[in-house]
Amino acid sequence: MDKAINPEKDGSENLSAQIYADLRLKLIVGELRPAESLSIRTLAEKYNVSAMPVREALRQLASENALIGVAKKAYRVPDLTSDEAANLFFLRAVLEGAAAEVAVANIKEADFTLLSRFVDDMEKTWAKRDCSAFLLSNFHFHRHVYSLTGNGALQDMIEALYVRTGPWLALGIVNLENPDHWMGEHPEIIAALRAGDAAEARRLTEEDARWGMQLYRELG
Amino acid sequence: MDKAINPEKDGSENLSAQIYADLRLKLIVGELRPAESLSIRTLAEKYNVSAMPVREALRQLASENALIGVAKKAYRVPDLTSDEAANLFFLRAVLEGAAAEVAVANIKEADFTLLSRFVDDMEKTWAKRDCSAFLLSNFHFHRHVYSLTGNGALQDMIEALYVRTGPWLALGIVNLENPDHWMGEHPEIIAALRAGDAAEARRLTEEDARWGMQLYRELG
DNA sequence: GTGCTTAAACTGTGATCACAGAATCACTCA
């Protein structure tokens, strides 16, 4: 299975955007590991395009710190220190907390069925130890919540955080010793949203954002 | 005075980054107006470089919504609707509020003299109706506060908001009817920081972030 | 076997060209 891009069918108008989106998703679901290096020419070959669109996609990701780009050196997936990771999860707590608070006002019945389905997916994929699929379900759940704010800028910022924490989370999950220690607060978040309890939705969401940090501590 | 870039002396390692930084600052201080269009080739000529570094800088700015980039159409400075502006200022309130709260713990005496100087600059430049210089001083003040958090990701995110609101603020300021209506909360913020009152620092910072919105309402 | 040197392979970066779509402006015809 090659990663070849089809310029005709894909919605995006230019190749750079497609490659950018593809790599971005791979980061979110942890398909790219920390410290992994990405070469423009190698990727260009995989995507079956020239180097040009790839370099723009990589530079774009580097500009939002989703990748590290040093001049004349290969782009790399950041290998976060615990401090850096803590900073990112703090931001997720702040932004997603605020988002959950706002979302309460806009949520509808159809949203709950969707959110519940995402939680089901998370449980299934967690049981199968399918790290990428789990992180994708987790992302879908949270994205649906913060998309209810209708604040596009807020959504973009939170999403950028998922891109940056993805590889780090994936590494933490695969190295987890006791996989039964499943800490999702997601059902409780749904309950709080249904109850219209904005403060509780915020508190639970903030707590969930710190789950990633606990992953780290368990590793020592 | 041309904008020519000097690859030797500038700290950045590549031209793209220098052009990116230059345009970014121009956006922050409102030197680029909403709906203004930026052409790759024109900018390349001004900076005295080829089109390549410019296109990467523009794409990068577009990726963080500091510019609008539609395929095959000229890049433009976004012309924010009032809703979009409200979203951005809401985010500034959330992030800068949280930052101020954290900053209280890390602030030192030397910081107060710096902050006071920025406030002086703001008053002077406001009196002279020098919009760009005023926005720069304002930016310096806020940047110094949120840089005290030591959270690099947080700093980047807030800064990205200043890039996006800059052109819009500049337009609001120059169209302001009663220039005496000066609404800075900055001296009070300094006082709250000095008193170690994190909650008050947060409240005042949040209030200050909404100042931009009031600008808009005054215009009708 | 170990350490140093050197050469080859690989890295991003910048410039230049070809191309296709968008916008603009002048011209024509009603």
Next chain:
DNA sequence: TGAGTGATTCTGTGATCACAGTTTAAGCAC
């Protein structure tokens, strides 16, 4: 006078090449 239409100019996009650092690996000396 006005609307339609054509060509010209301008737009970003992608490919290809040359170049200069960086990294890697092989080879040589000790």
